Amino acid sequence: MDRRSFLKLAALAAAGAGVAGCAADTAHPPGAFANRLRVPPLLAPDVDASGARRFELTLRQGETELIPGKRVSTWGINGDHLGPTLRMHRGDRVAMAVTNRIGEPTTLHWHGMRLPARMDGGPHQTIRPDATWSPEWTVDQPAATGWYHPHPHEQTARHVYRGLAGMIQIVDPEPAASGLPSDYGVDDIPLIIQDKRLDSDGRLVEEFDGTFGLIGETILVNGTFDPFVEVPAGRTRLRVLNGSNARIYFLEFADGREFHVIATDGGLLPGPVAVRRVPLSPGERLEFVTSFAPGEQVILRSVGERTEAATDIEEGDFDLLKIIATGPPRDVSPLPARLSTAPLPEAPPGALVRRMTLTGSEINGKDMDMARIDEVVPAGAREIWEIHNTTYTHNFHIHEVAFRVLEINGAPPPAYLGGPKDTVYVPKRATVKLAVEFGRHADPAAPYMYHCHILRHEDKGMMGQFVIVAPGTEDRVSRLLPMPGHDHGG
Template identity: 65%
Template sequence: MKRRRFLVLAAVSGLAAACGADPVEGPAFATKLRIPPLLEPKVDADGAKRFELLLQADGRSQFLPGKTTATWGINGAYLGPTVRATRGDRIRMAVTNRLAEATTLHWHGMRLPAKMDGGPHQMIGPGATWTPEWTLDQPAATSWFHPHLHEKTAMHVYRGLAGMFIIDAPGGPKLPHTYGVDDIPLIVQDKRFNSDGSLNDGRVDSGTFGFLGDRILVNGTLDPSLEVGAELVRFRLLNASNARVYRIGFADNRAFHVVGTDGGPLERPVETGRVKLSPGERAEIVVRFAAGEQVVMNSVGENPQEANAIEQDDFDLLRITAARQLTASPALPERLGGAAAAPPPAGARTRRFVLTGSEINDKDMDMTRIDEVVPAGAHEIWEIENTTYAHNFHIHEVAFRILDVNGAPPPAYQRGPKDTVFVPKLAKVRLAVQFGHFTDPVSPYMYHCHILRHEDKGMMGQFVLVEPGTEEQTPRTIMAPGHHH
């Protein structure tokens, strides 16, 4: 055990004892990794695939041996099923809210009309059902869904409302694709448990970054183990934590290949030994295994002299055991089908966003204010300047490319299409942002920090997409949904 990790665990254990929480011990990897079930759609008369999602607050989960934890979930006790659909499908959702309070469900990473986005303007009251629909028209990708209500997102996600949304594309490259066998979802979250097994939700709504846990759940499994039976396995990594940043790799420092980022496939596989994911970010990696071997997937923190608290800690995530006989896998394709990054056109508009503690451009979120009006189909440069501690930045509806961080290009594995980017303390990030074509001058999309405490405090803005040439005539105020903020 590294000395820094030991000191962190010792400090956390002392704090946990003082707070009535269980002290932290090293993982025993005693529990088989849970694989979220695939949600089978119903096919309506018009051919649309209808997925039914039930948000509920009556879950009882067993994370700790012999102890039961009250949780929220979607179609189950904790987390949700995996939705999987193919480009070209007509998607029809039926989202029913069985909570005692209003919420939303946002399709993070989806290119779709603003009214279907599931942001804070698409509230679902207790007992109500929301039925957004759209045609899936974007590259193959790992996306996800989670609540996105104003000022309460952190608590709703922490309690368990989240799930993965996988987009397939016809004719794509031959990558591992059998769900739960050689194509494995990994939803990574940090938690803290009280001594009676209940979720400790202290500081979810307070402190600089909000919640930071001392235990890791993967797909809702504590200290999980997984047996794999193929030579090549694709892992779909999703950081669904409230605030924590992970640098995911393996304890034996083996190399692996990144094949996809938030918004779709890379052009070619990129070999690396670590991928850094801030909240909301995803990466698809393909790992080679040898028969009979055992390895631990882990996260290694950054140097505490240079990084914020959300980046510093080390964690073991998952023990993987390869079967004694492995199924042969096709070679990793040289080309993945991802589009080459297109540079912004000459004269592209540049928009600048300055991040402070909880504001963007010196403004807190206002549900009635439109901050930016963007012509549909625009290709712009967005400059994100962070004047304080760590943040990240998520833009709804778009796919962007990271141009540079403090003037330097991003690592090769981060050069694919993305919708969320980590912005280190006192850093400047430039993005080439490609907007879609769904125009609506009164229904906004969001851009915001995806550290959920910051988002809830107001670190969020709104933009609308409009017909080119109508920007000056577009109102900068809209009516808020039927409640006050």
């Protein structure tokens, strides 16, 4: 059921009942941004005697109303659908306790986190039913918006689609950016955008076949259908995650206003970049700031491409969220011209170049093999990766790293892509060149992943593995893993 169909049904129901509207729906009648945006709760960790911040997460089955009035089966984390926001500071020692209650094996990947491979939550860190996985690491990266989601081999699309996802916020104060909106859920709003395909009873349709897998016509934001959010007048920061399986969004405001991108996947840009429209592919995150006048009502929407640059994924026009500004302006000061002084990923002269050729469901002519190591990287390396797409639309995510987009089809990228990233949109038949910065967590027996984040493609095998090793030992590393995975059975 799409938004247009729901509008018609709501109108027919109201007419048949002779209802002109009730008090709760006067400002926002059904089908016209009738539902207050759900803001995921911040999960408060316990702090143990060692100072570690302990987060407890339970993956579980549940029920929720994806469409108001229709309660259906979903999965969630510490709840019935989606999960809480995890906020952590640079320098924190974090300890997770992830308990699997969904009735089948899964994993939990910390997308965007720079951490040891055994803590990464990829397909090798399987959590069996009723078991608990307890990874620990020290947060050592700049302020950024990440997310967490399952990553089981060949089943990622289904697990994410059912509702296992949540946002991560890393706090690392930059003096220049101290004036950015930061009041969680008030003027700093998390937005997890996902498309669903629902039947007439509001239940999730699970058909993941076809070139791109499942493409839905019902768009939920933080699991909310047809949402509105009230924000203080003045500046508001929106942290947007594309948590969809395959759909690409082209974000803009319906009134065509300018807004300022302040951060990409891996953290703040050097300075704000003014835009009117930005694409966001699955797995990517974007932070932007705009100002609203008192009483103003503005719609955030996605409008499909109308040019030769259009994707070959089914596109559409969607109203995503109504933003309503209330009260006197909270902050109308201009954005700082400088947001971050952190160095961006760079590749030195003569850097090693790795080439990744993307076909329909393979990388460099190979399907994913859980026992095969495809690339060996020395700790701390800075390299050039060239991602060459020979077919239809893809994107590309590398675990653990931060990278900077150097070129798209030989030309410099748009300025808003000038920040640190871990996932990049790779249009059909395009070549994207990246400067990639690797971490220093060396472990020759525990791999990280690189893959297309269109989840149907990932599940079909469009994924490879790399290990990070002590510099100088690359030629001594086995290309076969001693075991196919690292199972966590409790």
